Amino acid sequence: MKTSLTIAGSDSSGGAGIQADIKTMLANNVYGMSAITALTAQNTMGVTGIMEVTPEFLQQQLDSVFTDIYPDAVKIGMVSSPQLIETIAENLSKYEAKNIVVDPVMIATSGADLIQEEAVSALKEGLLPIATVLTPNIPEAAVLAGMPVNNDDDMIEAAKILSNAYGCAVLLKGGHSKTHANDLLYSNDQYRWFKGERIDNPNTHGTGCTLSSAIASHLANGHDLETSIKFAKDYVTGALRDMLDLGSGDGPLNHGWNYNA
Numbered sequence: 001m002k003t004s005l006t007i008a009g010s011d012s013s014g015g016a017g018i019q020a021d022i023k024t025m026l027a028n029n030v031y032g033m034s035a036i037t038a039l040t041a042q043n044t045m046g047v048t049g050i051m052e053v054t055p056e057f058l059q060q061q062l063d064s065v066f067t068d069i070y071p072d073a074v075k076i077g078m079v080s081s082p083q084l085i086e087t088i089a090e091n092l093s094k095y096e097a098k099n100i101v102v103d104p105v106m107i108a109t110s111g112a113d114l115i116q117e118e119a120v121s122a123l124k125e126g127l128l129p130i131a132t133v134l135t136p137n138i139p140e141a142a143v144l145a146g147m148p149v150n151n152d153d154d155m156i157e158a159a160k161i162l163s164n165a166y167g168c169a170v171l172l173k174g175g176h177s178k179t180h181a182n183d184l185l186y187s188n189d190q191y192r193w194f195k196g197e198r199i200d201n202p203n204t205h206g207t208g209c210t211l212s213s214a215i216a217s218h219l220a221n222g223h224d225l226e227t228s229i230k231f232a233k234d235y236v237t238g239a240l241r242d243m244l245d246l247g248s249g250d251g252p253l254n255h256g257w258n259y260n261a
């Protein structure tokens with residue numbers, strides 16, 4: 001069985017972060033492992049607390065995983081401080097990690113800040129250059145590329161800027177678009193749209209975490225990037241279409257929609 005590691009924050013409500021990642025990995029046929037960067041006290045209505053791990057404890061988790069069950073792919077989600085980002089960058093280089101999916105988590109759907117301001121430059125310096133694929137949503141792409149992203153042409157321009165600056169593929173997700181749910185892949189000076197049916201579902205907590213973990217799972221299983229994105233997008237679309245409705249706020253997806261069917 002192929003293996004995948006998520007380096008991310010825990011979401012006590014189970015819809016995003018580590019919990020979404022591990023469920024997604026199980027549903028997409030890989031053995032999932034985790035290195036936790038922070039605990040969040042969170043539910044469908046918001047985040048009420050964040051407790052970061054120390055860089056030393058993150059280091060211990062990474063050593064434990066990489067020296068025993070080597071991951072075939074790595075997904076990186078919420079990492080809020082520059083020190084933790086440096087620890088991850090150093091270790092992924094040291095252990096020669098491959099198939100690295102970087103989801104630059106900045107703000108939760110509920111509005112909470114999940115990254116310190118000074119961590120954004122650490123992210124740019126340490127993690128983007130080693131990413132196989134970077135998966136920003138529209139607001140994150142605007143911050144990272146330093147330009148407004150208001151339409152499809154802006155999405156192409158921002159993805160091109162990021163791909164050229166960091167030498168990685170960029171999947172700019174269209175979930176925040178008012179008109180569609182199409183994601184744009186920019187890689188090797190070419191772009192391709194992954195078109196998605198926009199589903200009228202208010203419960204989208206964790207869609208970004210789920211998509212990036214599904215991409216990592218399919219890369220771990222040996223698929224190329226475009227095939228992995230296509231399978232991952234189909235998986236997220238199915239999970240949204242399932243119309244799970246839990247909690248009073250922005251609820252989670254059904255990660256098991258294709259599992260017990």
Ligand SMILES: Nc1ncnc2c1ncn2[C@@H]1O[C@H](COP(=O)(O)OP(=O)(O)OP(=O)(O)O)[C@@H](O)[C@H]1O
Nearest residue numbers: 137173174175176181197198199204206207208209
């Ligand atoms: N209403 C929707 N219908 C269909 N697909 C959607 C919808 N909303 C988001 N998606 C898809 O979900 C994936 C995640 O996109 P999105 O832009 O929402 O990421 P995100 O903002 O990082 O997610 P998160 O909600 O975890 O912060 C993309 O493939 C996007 O196209």
Ligand SMILES: Cc1ncc(COP(=O)(O)O)c(N)n1
Nearest residue numbers: 009010016017108109205206
């Ligand atoms: C621990 C953690 N990681 C990531 C997200 C982003 O997901 P969303 O934007 O759907 O809330 C989150 N809310 N919590």
